[in-house]
Amino acid sequence: MNLFVYGTLRNTYDNPMAQLLRQQAVLIGHGYVPGRLFDLGWYPGATYEPDSPYRVWGDVFELTDESVLNQLDEYEGIEDHPDDEYARRNVPVQMNNEVVACQMYVFLKADGQQTLLESGNYLSKH
Template sequence: MQPTYLFVYGTLMRGHANPFAQRLRQYATFVGLGTFPGVLYRIEWYPGAVYQPGAPGRVQGEIFELHEPARLLPELDAYEDVQEDPARSLYLRREVPVQVPDGRVLRCWTYLYNQPTDALLRIESGLFT
């Protein structure tokens, strides 16, 4: 079974007014905050996360419950530059375990950065602002 939750940590979070963030709020309900183990980088004006099970750092973001995943996810895939050929994709949509403040773990879709990170600035707090 596919997850019905989406974890966002950048320009899709609440407070951002771009059309895709607005679409997310139209077709999903904010559930709460969450984190997953990994590293967050500043790409340019947007972030990129790398999931690393067991990493000491945490990527912080927001969880949304998707009402119409089949309708919304292809639009968000296009926004995140997900390509049919994964090698050409800027991001990949993957399922990750996201921990919520009460300790539960939700299976969530998220967009993971899919390019080299060597020259990127690491966001130590794990929170994109």
Template sequence: MSPKEYLFVYGTLMQSFDNPYAQLLRSNSTLIGEGYMLGRLYLIEHYPGVIVSTVSEERVYGQLFELSDNHQEVLDQLDPYEGIGAQFSAPQEYVREKVSIHCAQGTIQSWVYIYNRPIKEENYLVSGVFTHIPDRLL
């Protein structure tokens, strides 16, 4: 029996979004619940990106999913959606890393897509919450 694998999402892969990749995640995982990681959330374009932080007051909120047994296949399909793969120019837009997620079940090590390019500080989302695509970008 292989160890459980988790994915923490904070943007367009959350349950409130209905794109094909969010659907793929939902059909190949179980929602554990809400949680947060230490980080800073930025609006990149019509989607967010997170930068890991060590400051306890800097939190990014999202949803934690337990991936099904075919977790590597699911991650392999999600990676290109997040700009990861040989077909993307360097630096790739995101990197997938394991990060501590704090949730009702305790602290769980989970995969997270971390933004990997320069950010604009004026796009910092202080709330740590991404809820929708801003009207100005529709």
């Protein structure tokens, strides 16, 4: 299974969860999904919107051990509760000239009040 990450789990981050992901997965490349990327303070949130003029850029990892998803879900605050900020969803990611099926932590609380990062690349914020 592939996982598309666009924020603090990206390959260049050195927090414990990003390290865990690198240990349990193989970076297979970079790509984007149509959607919007928001600055939520010390982390981002991204939507998946098939018709969006914006792109969200990130890294695609192939998970070698899917049990790591439980820890990543906890990190993202997924509790299957109506107040969850994120949900893990299936999305098509554009990588070079191919579309790759991935899962992505989709931001659920976009209401127009968040700061849009028009570049779509959380790494360019820093």
